[in-house]
Amino acid sequence: MQLHINTYGTYVHVKDDMFEIRNRDKNKEVQKKHFSAQKVTALWLCTGTALSTDAIKLAMTHNVDIVFLEQNGDPFGRVWHSKLGSTTKIRKAQLEASLNATGLQWIKNWLSHKVDNQINFVKDLKKHRPQHGEYLTDKTARLEALNISILSQEAATVSLVADTLRGLEGTAGRLYFETINYVLPEGYKFSGRSARPAQDPFNAFLNYAYGVLYSKIEKALIIAGIDPYVGFMHRDDYNQLSMVFDFIEPYRIYADEVVFRLFSGKKVNKSHIDELAAGVSLNKEGKALLIMALNEFLDNQPIRHGGKNMSRSTIIQYDAHNFGNRLIGKK
Numbered sequence: 001m002q003l004h005i006n007t008y009g010t011y012v013h014v015k016d017d018m019f020e021i022r023n024r025d026k027n028k029e030v031q032k033k034h035f036s037a038q039k040v041t042a043l044w045l046c047t048g049t050a051l052s053t054d055a056i057k058l059a060m061t062h063n064v065d066i067v068f069l070e071q072n073g074d075p076f077g078r079v080w081h082s083k084l085g086s087t088t089k090i091r092k093a094q095l096e097a098s099l100n101a102t103g104l105q106w107i108k109n110w111l112s113h114k115v116d117n118q119i120n121f122v123k124d125l126k127k128h129r130p131q132h133g134e135y136l137t138d139k140t141a142r143l144e145a146l147n148i149s150i151l152s153q154e155a156a157t158v159s160l161v162a163d164t165l166r167g168l169e170g171t172a173g174r175l176y177f178e179t180i181n182y183v184l185p186e187g188y189k190f191s192g193r194s195a196r197p198a199q200d201p202f203n204a205f206l207n208y209a210y211g212v213l214y215s216k217i218e219k220a221l222i223i224a225g226i227d228p229y230v231g232f233m234h235r236d237d238y239n240q241l242s243m244v245f246d247f248i249e250p251y252r253i254y255a256d257e258v259v260f261r262l263f264s265g266k267k268v269n270k271s272h273i274d275e276l277a278a279g280v281s282l283n284k285e286g287k288a289l290l291i292m293a294l295n296e297f298l299d300n301q302p303i304r305h306g307g308k309n310m311s312r313s314t315i316i317q318y319d320a321h322n323f324g325n326r327l328i329g330k331k
Contacts, residue, residue, distance in 0.1 A: 002042040003035060004291050005049045006069075006284060012043065012051035014058050019043070037062040044215070046287075047071055065219055072196065072204075072281060073211025080222060090225040093327040094243075103232035104158045106246075106323070108151055111169055113250035115147040118176040121253060125183055132183055139179045146172045158232050165233060169249075180260060188263045197279030202263055204273060204280050205290055209255035210248075212294060214241070216316060217248045224320035226327075247320070254312055258297045262289065 003021070005012060010023040019040060021033045037058050042065040045051060051066070056079055059066050066079040097103045119140055126136040150168050153161045174192070181189050190202040198204035218241060221228045231242025262268050272286030282290065302309040310318060
């Protein structure tokens with residue numbers, strides 16, 4: 001169970017060795033809910049909420065991840081137990097890989113996997129939208145050509161071809177989102193990607209979904225013994241989770257698909273969005289709609305992976321462990 005706390009003024013503390021979630025309803029009456037720490041895997045708290053040190057201690061005792069989110073869904077901090085949970089050999093090998101061709105091979109694999117997912121998504125759109133067949137076929141072909149170019153890059157280190165890879169990835173992304181926009185119903189379309197603030201409801205939903213996914217990726221890497229700050233392609237700027245941004249690429253499709261389903265199914269309306277001075281943002285109702293759909297997709301809809309049926313959340317952790325083991329020569 002993951003608890004998403006996004007109502008302004010909500011307070012999380014401990015009662016009888018359980019998490020007590022306390023806030024006030026519209027009539028200003030105190031509402032309380034209780035959750036067993038043994039059943040909670042994560043606490044996600046947006047700005048405007050609070051928790052006690054006792055709640056932090058209870059979370060640490062039961063290995064419950066605590067993540068702090070901006071209102072747009074971007075994580076800005078987390079409370080995590082101090083033990084690495086894995087061998088430091090992995091982090092040493094990760095650093096070495098960032099300085100040689102091994103890092104490049106991983107980046108090519110992740111980016112290629114990302115574009116493959118985009119291609120397969122467009123092909124799936126074509127199955128159900130024969131009226132757009134010619135348009136979607138053209139986009140698929142162009143994405144496939146870009147994928148070939150990504151895989152053809154060779155160098156002694158990632159840094160020597162990083163700009164080229166970013167350019168190819170960026171072009172693929174523009175084609176992909178143009179395609180998604182093209183098939184959306186009227187009234188739900190958008191004009192390209194926009195981040196902070198989002199310029200339209202689709203991007204507001206997508207940004208928040210990516211923010212949740214970033215935090216899941218960071219947790220998976222930490223558990224697998226991988227340093228989330230030592231990336232291969234993304235720049236090592238101050239306090240930047242470079243490896244999170246590298247490793248997330250094949251899994252962005254999870255957020256894309258959930259958000260697309262909500263919009264193509266016309267489940268999003270004006271009541272889910274707040275207008276800002278320079279854009280739009282998800283409100284409480286919009287976040288609840290997205291989180292419910294995202295959790296269902298990630299945790300309750302198993303797919304085939306590695307010869308087994310796994311939830312998508314489990315796949316992320318499985319792949320993170322595999323990445324760490326491969327770095328130190330284990331299969």
